[in-house]
Amino acid sequence: xxxxxNLTLKVWRQKNAADKGQFVTYKAADIxxxxxxxxxxxxxxxxxxxxxxxxxxxxxxxxxGICGACSLYINGRPHxxxxxxxxxxxxxxxxxxxxxxxxxxxxxxxxxVIKDLAVDRSAxxxxxxAGGFISVNxxxxxxxxxxxxxxxxxxxxxxxxxxxxxxxxxxACKNASASLFVSAKxxxxxxxxxxxxxxxxxxxAMVAQMDKEGFGNCTNTGACEIECPKEISLTNINRMxxxxxxxxxxxxxxxx
Amino acid sequence: MGSLSKAFSSTLGRKLIMGLTGLFLSLFLVxxxxxxxxxxxxxxxKAFNEYSYFMTHFLPIxxxxxxxxxxxxxxxxxxxxxxxxxxKARTIQYAQYNGAANSTWSSRNMGILxxxxxLFLVxxxxxxxxxxxxGGLPYVQYEMSLENPNVVTVxxxxxxxxxxxxxxxxxxxxxxxxVVAKDLYFVVKDAFSxxxxxxxxxxxxxxxxxHLYHGFQSGFQTLGFDHVKYKPIIDFAGLWVFxxxxxxxxxxxxxYMYFAQ
Numbered sequence: 001x002x003x004x005x006n007l008t009l010k011v012w013r014q015k016n017a018a019d020k021g022q023f024v025t026y027k028a029a030d031i032x033x034x035x036x037x038x039x040x041x042x043x044x045x046x047x048x049x050x051x052x053x054x055x056x057x058x059x060x061x062x063x064x065g066i067c068g069a070c071s072l073y074i075n076g077r078p079h080x081x082x083x084x085x086x087x088x089x090x091x092x093x094x095x096x097x098x099x100x101x102x103x104x105x106x107x108x109x110x111x112x113v114i115k116d117l118a119v120d121r122s123a124x125x126x127x128x129x130a131g132g133f134i135s136v137n138x139x140x141x142x143x144x145x146x147x148x149x150x151x152x153x154x155x156x157x158x159x160x161x162x163x164x165x166x167x168x169x170x171x172a173c174k175n176a177s178a179s180l181f182v183s184a185k186x187x188x189x190x191x192x193x194x195x196x197x198x199x200x201x202x203x204x205a206m207v208a209q210m211d212k213e214g215f216g217n218c219t220n221t222g223a224c225e226i227e228c229p230k231e232i233s234l235t236n237i238n239r240m241x242x243x244x245x246x247x248x249x250x251x252x253x254x255x256x
Numbered sequence: 257m258g259s260l261s262k263a264f265s266s267t268l269g270r271k272l273i274m275g276l277t278g279l280f281l282s283l284f285l286v287x288x289x290x291x292x293x294x295x296x297x298x299x300x301x302k303a304f305n306e307y308s309y310f311m312t313h314f315l316p317i318x319x320x321x322x323x324x325x326x327x328x329x330x331x332x333x334x335x336x337x338x339x340x341x342x343x344k345a346r347t348i349q350y351a352q353y354n355g356a357a358n359s360t361w362s363s364r365n366m367g368i369l370x371x372x373x374x375l376f377l378v379x380x381x382x383x384x385x386x387x388x389x390x391g392g393l394p395y396v397q398y399e400m401s402l403e404n405p406n407v408v409t410v411x412x413x414x415x416x417x418x419x420x421x422x423x424x425x426x427x428x429x430x431x432x433x434x435v436v437a438k439d440l441y442f443v444v445k446d447a448f449s450x451x452x453x454x455x456x457x458x459x460x461x462x463x464x465x466x467h468l469y470h471g472f473q474s475g476f477q478t479l480g481f482d483h484v485k486y487k488p489i490i491d492f493a494g495l496w497v498f499x500x501x502x503x504x505x506x507x508x509x510x511x512y513m514y515f516a517q
Contacts, residue, residue, distance in 0.1 A: 218271065241272075245272065
């Protein structure tokens, strides 16, 4: 088809966590600009498999930008050159014919490479398990206005809750800090009435687990906010700090 | 104590120390600048030398100065601790990294900028602070006529192996008010007669500007303060006051002193 592109891919290949890994260059010929980035990789993989080579491993699931499975650090940016989208929502029309595309996995000590471009993000699960929940049964869907909460606050809680735990914040951060993810998970509950009883215990427990996983310090570069496919705001991080300091310095009954 | 040390050894707690010390140092810059404006006075350094004496002999300021030294050390040490952890958090670097797409250059280079400022501080404190405290400095005598305070006679009292004593008194016979002070102004004039020194100072102030461009507003965020209404004020002050105006006036001092002689 006319208008199709020929691209050169520099892909990180790594057999397993213990392998050193290296970049391997592939030709991606005759790629439609209407393909998504992952579909382009599917085409490349099909050709690899036909040639009896090991396909490039990468994480993906819903392919509509809501599950948080896809990752990929493309040309120096998580989820590629566009803002507020995941890699599966990135289309090849964002690239031009003859372009060299560098594809790397998320780089963080807390996200060890499983194979090729797939990384182990279970550190995020452990942070959630440390306190990102409400321990009591909160019942079924309440009637409208049954729980007093303002629209602004519920909107803000919802915005925080849109985090899909993809890890782009960690990948984008020069310090590999998980602050945006952790703070979104703290905020979505801290803003709501149901989250209040465990609010300060939660903030401390999740921050402690974040530190234990080996993520870096937040130095407020703001890279995470720009690269977040769900546009989670930096203000979440400041809310997390307020809750954490509150717990540690002002609420002696809450210290854990 | 156990829980407090635990709070300050968390990533958030360590950054809190960075933020608090950094903002305190920013506040100090304002005071330091106001004091140093005496350099622009054309009075043979009288106001500046009196100010230097006051700053080193007034007890509350002496106490604050020790908090200041501790802050500088803590800020530098915690920067090292934080950077070490950040390096460990990503041991394999990206082959291609486009940081400019999502963050300011300043925010990504705070460590380098801070290191330059620290080196500058060592030179700066050696030249003036250490000299003033322990160097054999000349003294200077200012005699002001009581009838016409604008008439000032300046007499240099060179260092002759033994330091003189700071004195302020009224000479009734000559109808003059006499001030004998350590002549730090002379040291400043002497240092800034060297063009390389002037260049070093101007360069360091540019570096300081870039450091504060990120640092000032980041410090407030680290404290958890980012109110939608007041954050723009902090950003504005961070840009105009702390990264442009203050470093510019500081940089003007060596330039002025160089051309004034």
